[in-house]
Amino acid sequence: MPDQAIADGPRTQTSLLSETRVGAYEKALLRRYALSAFTSDRGNSITLSEEALRWYDDNRKKVGLSLPGINHKLSRIHRKDDWPGLVRINITAADRATARFSVKLPLLSALQKRLDWIASTLRLTAVQSSYLGAVVRLTEIPSFQALGAAFSGRESDCDEVAADTVCKFLGQGRVGANRHRSHVRALHRLGLIEHRGRNDWAPSATVLAILSLRTFRETALRHALFGMPRRSSLTVADFEHMKEKVGNTSSILSGALTNKEKGAALLFYGAPGTGKTEFAALIGELVGAQTVFIGEMPHSDSRLELERRHEPSREDRLSHLAFSSQLASLTGRIILVVDEADDIFTGVDDDDWSSRTGSKVFMNRLVEESPAPVIFITNNPDRLGEAVLRRMLYAVEFSPISEATRRRVIQRHAMALGVSLDDMATVELSQLPASPALIEAGIRAAALAASNQEQEHSNIPRRRSDTKAAGEIAAPTAVKRPIEGQVAVTVVASLLKASGRSWDRRPSVSSPKFDPMLSNADIDLLALEDRIRQARGWSLSFLLDGLPGTGKSAFARHLASVMELEILQKRGSDIFASFVGETEANIAQAFEEAADTGRFLIFDEADSLLASRLGAERNWEVSQVNEMLTWMESHPLPFAATTNHASRIDPAAVRRFLFKVRFDAMTAVQAEKAFLRFFKRNSIGDQARQRLRKLFPLTPSDFALVSRKSLLLGIEDEAQILGMLSAEVAAKPGATIRIGF
Incomplete structure (x- = not known):
């Protein structure tokens, strides 16, 4: 029987479930819910509201309800045409027996088959499955909503339901409701229902998406959860700077997939724009697996997509993760990816119970017992908590992408968008610490600006050049740069500044290259360069001292070019911090970043970092020099320090530099x-x-x-x-x- 045949009140729902036909199964279940509610009170009588009586009166023949006590009361009400606000009605043992045994459910409806698939996939208990079905029906199907409204006093189109109301329709009293709390918490932890405040609940968006499918075939459900494989916009060559990590990650994930290892959780962490998400997609391709990004649920039904076009909540993501992890174990080579993982873990490991956002035990088990490998991505690993971090199988730190990688990204986007960048723009863009997304934005803006300029030029008539006035200073004869390059560099730099990112403003590529013939050093720079070229791979250190402008920093950059290393340049302002211990931490971070990314580290104004400890007045002045000395001895790659005042540097530090070069004024x-x-x-x-x-x-x-x-x-x-x-x-x-x- 269609749902219009049963009183359902106003129809304002737009969910696809609101169009569910109330066929034989749903009609029988509606009758069971109603019988449970009308006989739920203990004792020989029940108190009913006018709304509940009117619902019974409107639907008893359609649904097949017949309770003698209520029928007798309704006869008297109709004769007097007087509806009481509340009425006490006697309920016999026979009425209760009818509620308990008389409703035999027919063949399953399509909705129930999907609910059973959810219960089977996530291994729900019978009680949990019944509770989930009741929450779905009482918030999404108008006929059930009308029944719920009759007993709760809410509007008939309300999309949330109180836990006590659910228990009433499931034949549970207050004692049963207390027992149901553990089941409610379990459904909530799995992300199947979401908390609406107080004691109100509603099905999660993930559950609604699955139940709204036009089919209950497992292949369709799997597609709804997994979607099409995402392909990375980067290649293995783009992660050349972390070659060892790529190999380790591939081996671990491939082994976990082959051996069907439980709890194979990996952590990807690092600053925004370092390629974590793209690498997660790429690693799936490398090991022959599909990567499923939790919270992203594609669907072919445009109406459903319009309804669900919102940022997934914590419950949405947890339910998607729970479904996907169980289904992945039956599907094949699947890797799950949880981006912004701190959103679902933050607060779980908090010692203060009042501030916890979820069950600590549940979240830990989620990491330990997942049947499929899971990659957790975060910019802030400290927010995950120690308990979660201990359960990670491997942690991969992502540093900013290399300059060579940025050049490849620039060339790829420029070619795709038909933008012609001059060499100067390509070099300047590659020197900016931008993510692939920012680079793409800059090149897209350049394409728009170039097309606009072409349009303007086509509309401007040619005119004779104005004659230069007598005595006017001649304009410089520099070649005008193409607008695409100027716009791309300016846009990317503006986006970096807006995001609070800082970077080294290197000398313009138009500046003359370093020429050792113009530098007056106390060592043959050409001979030194030749020896360094042959000693590639050695751990070399250089102290470059001299007057400002004599070429110290330029020579350091030249050395990096000779050794084919990118540059990581640090100044005192990048290192010094206000709080105790932060300066030492920044020193360590600079050396670690250089080692991880394979870059040539240059410290400008090194005398401020390595000042002689003999005149130190504070403990931190000594500790920062000690930190520098420790890292200088263990750093595996070449590095240089420049200074205008070598005499101020601690003697122990001077001794640790392999090469000490003095630059004087030109001859x-x-x-x-x-x-x-x-x-x-x-x-x-x-x-x-x-x-x-x-x-x-x-x-x-x-x-x-x-x-x-x-x-x-x-x-x-x-x-x-x-x-x-x-x-x-x-x-x-x-x-x-x-x-x-």
């Missing part, structure tokens, strides 16, 4: 070569040469700065350029040369 010959190179001259006049030789101290950075300044101002005259160099020298401490420009 006269070097200054002349620099003048020709930076200002693009084939020769220099005798008068200018003599004037140049009187300028001391000059450094490569002086020439680089004056070169940019003269280009901007359009100055090409030798005398004016020399005057600008004189000004730079005169501005240095202790200089006595008069400014000539």
Whole structure:
């Protein structure tokens, strides 16, 4: 019989379950619920409300109800046409026997088959299964909602139900309701029902999604839970910087899948944008398994998708995890992935019972007893609690993706979006510590800007160039960069700044490359470079000392390039912290990050980190130097420290550097070569040469700065350029040369 044949009150529900036909099985179950409710009170009588009496009167023939005591009372009410607010009715032993034995359920309905599949998959008890079915029907099917409203006094379209009301329809009194609490908690822990406050409950979105399917075949249910395999946008080459971790993870997961190992839980942790989620998808491809992301439940029914388009709750994710872990054990090679895992674990390990958000025992067992391997992903592993962390089989820390990886990501997205990036933009983008998602956003913005510029140019008529006014400074002849590159770099940098990320602003790629012929060092830099090139793989350390601008940092970066290592540059501001112990922790983190990512670590202003302990006045001044010394001795990769004041560095630290290089001001010959190179001259006049030789101290950075300044101002005259160099020298401490420009 269709549900319209049974009184159900107003119809405002939009759930697909609200359209469930009340066929023979559902009609029989509705009759059973009603009989239980009408005979639930102990003793020889029951108190009924007007709403309950009216429901009985409207539906007794349709459902097949016949309780003599209530029938007699209704006859008197109809004769007098007077409905009482409350009425006491005698209930006989025969009435109770009818409620207990007379309702024989026919063949299962499609809804019940899906409920039975849920119960079987999650190994629910008979009581738990009955309770879940009652919660679903009393909140989703109008005919059952109307029955619930008659006994609860709520609206007939209410989408939540009190636990006591459920117990009444299941034939349980108050004692039975107390026993049901443990079953309710079990259903809640599994994420099958969600708590709506006080003692009210409703089925979770995951349960509703499964029950709303048009079929109860296991293959369809499996597809609803697992969906189509997700493919990673990255490749193994993108994780070259963590090659050992990739191998370990693949081996462990492959072994767990082959041996059907229970409790194979792995932890992926690290800063946002380091590729944790993409690697989880990729690892499934590597071991021939499907990765299922918990909380993401695709469905082909667009109406259902519209209803469920919300962020999954903790209950949604737990139920999806519970279903998927049980089903995965029967399906084949499945890896479950719980992203933002701290959302479901936070508070579980709290010592304060009042602040716990779930059962500690249940959550620990969830990790230990999962039939399928589970990857838990978090940015904050400390929020999971020690008890959870101890149960992880392997923990993988993710550091920011390498510069080479970013270049590959840039090229892939640029090609996909048809964006042409110049070499300068590609290098600058790759130097920004951006995730693949931010890189894609920057390149997409560049594509939009480029298309808009093309449209504007097509609408602007050509015109004759304005004649330069007399005496006007000539504009620099620099080549104009394509707009795509400018936009991409600017957009990604803005997104990094908005997210609170900081990064090293390296010298522009337009700056001249390091030239050892222009650096006045106390060691043959070319010979040192050649030996280092041959000693690749050694643990090398360099202390580079000298005046500002003499090329110390540039030489350190050059060494990294020679050894084909990316750079991790740290300054004192990156290391020093306000609280005791934090500076030491930052020092350790810098060395660990360099070791994990295989990068060349450079400490600028090293004298602030390695100051002599002889003049130390506070304990932390000594402890931070000790921390540096410890890591310097054990660091497996090359690193360098630059300083303008080597005499301030602790003697023990100086001894630990394998190479100590002193950079002085340029010689006269070097200054002349620099003048020709930076200002693009084939020769220099005798008068200018003599004037140049009187300028001391000059450094490569002086020439680089004056070169940019003269280009901007359009100055090409030798005398004016020399005057600008004189000004730079005169501005240095202790200089006595008069400014000539």
